[in-house]
Amino acid sequence: MLLFKHILYTSPLDNEHCDSIFHLVELCLRQNYFTFENVFYRMEDGLGMGNPLSQSFAEIFMSFFERKLVFDNMNNPYRENILFRFRYVDDVIVCWTGDRDELNSFLCWLNSLHLNINFTMELEEDSEIPFLDLKLKRLNNRISFSIYRKPTQTDHIISFSSSHHLSQRLSGLRFLVHRLFTTPLSSEDFQSELNIIRHMAVRNGYDVGWVDALVRKEDIKRLNNEASILQQHTPNSKYMRLSYIGPLSTRLGNVFHNHDIRVAYKSPNTLYNLLVHNKDSVPLLQRSGVYKLTCGDPNCNVVYIGRTGRTLQQRISEHLRSQGMDNCDKSIFGRHLRLNNHPFDPEKDARIIHPSGFGLRQSVLEEIEIFCHIDDVSMVNLNSLSTHVFPRLFDVLKREPNVEGIVTSED
Incomplete structure (x- = not known):
């Protein structure tokens, strides 16, 4: 809270607004108690899971930790060894110019800056290193990209026979195709990834034609002017949620679509809702x-x-x-x-x-x-x-x- 208070009171807002915002946020963050087996518990440290503010405050802290305590810290003896760095939430990739011993010393120094922060390190092997869902490889003084999948990752997506609206069933394939086009892949890696997507589609009951249709659609989007695409969406579009219970929901959704109402389908009965009850019910x-x-x-x-x-x-x-x-x-x-x-x-x-x-x-x-x-x-x-x-x-x-x-x- 001290960090947030400093950021807030150094902003252009006047003190009256800062006081109100700070006290309201403090009140929200203090609601970090929960019950388990009729016993009340309160978190003494950290942010509560499920609190809408937790993600924002985690990002505020990590940004401060990265910028002020590490890379802009004049007392950091390893600044000159860092060629570049990028961070996504709590995953950081660093290009290191020193030797292995200096890198281990840097990790020890990094973990000494805060009691509750403990980084682990993964080094490149054969000039390759995974970062998020990408594999980065040093090749001829440049970095090439390919799609990375963990050894434990499965090929499961929503089955074509599942009782979901078609747009939901295709969401997994749509994501994979979109990533295929937005990642700077070589022609060989592009074709290899496309073959993997087709294989996943067949294993989950889809016809390969669905993948080809999504590829054509994504390709057309790339050829169109982005500004003209944005102009097609009216800012006053109305949205509604509709439980998907089969073809009847699709027909009903088409009726709303004819009245310029966009429908988002939801599944009322899921295995999670039926089997997972890990919270005490409210009396x-x-x-x-x-x-x-x-x-x-x-x-x-x-x-x-x-x-x-x-x-x-x-x-x-x-x-x-x-x-x-x-x-x-x-x-x-x-x-x-x-x-x-x-x-x-x-x-x-x-x-x-x-x-x-x-x-x-x-x-x-x-x-x-x-x-x-x-x-x-x-x-x-x-x-x-x-x-x-x-x-x-x-x-x-x-x-x-x-x-x-x-x-x-x-x-």
Whole structure:
């Protein structure tokens, strides 16, 4: 945080904005606790996985470490041995002009600069060295490139028989073809890599014609002017996500496409979602969203549909607070429990129908659920309804003789 604070306060922003940004970022980074088997843990060092700020702050630190502590450090005794260097996240390639002993000494010095930074080193063999997904080779005072694959890498991509939209199935081949054209390969290496891509396609159920079609498309893109390609995309394009369940989703996507809406397909059921559950689930009462309360009396069919941006436990406590106060009618559900002396167990009689944060989506989901429960919903907060989905729903509910409404402040 000291590094970020220094960068922030030396920026053109005034101190008032710097103070606000710094305290907000500090608050976000301190939310680095998690639960495991009902025990709370807090990270004492490092950045939390999944925090949207972690990647940015890791890059800020690595950039500072590389620039200030190593290559711009006047006390670095090995500066003259570094001909050039390039870094991608935490992978660094360096061209070294000294001998092997000096290189080992440089690595020891590098790892002594920070307690939590520990670099490992890989040296070139036969004038070749891998870096990321490339293999670099020194050849006649120049560097040639080829595609590098780890020994453990498999040839698996999304199978052609998989229940994915065609654009998703072709994404793996599309990436490989795009890399083929954007890497400066020799004609021999280009043809060798193209043969590997064709082999991978056949092994995963694709016809070689798909690869040839992607190659032609990529070749045409290279021949076109890049500026004209950018002009074809309108800045006001609309996007939407659609679950892919087969050809029906494709036909539905074509309908949206005819109305200038671009569709991104997603797979609702994956092996990961079905098999991997490595996080403790959030307790029901600690969630927010559209909820349903049911009267605990077995002979009573009263149901309440509501929404909350806070935890369901907080919202239920407000309903029950009205139950215990004779002159408090802030909750029609609590008033019902009080007047009829009916029981209510939050653990059994309450559930979240749609987990979501407070906002338009939650409001729309609430109206949909009220519409779906129109025959059995007997209580609803009329003030929380709008005209997002069903413009006449509000008037319909007011005319229903079995629906009791009360105007309260929105949750």
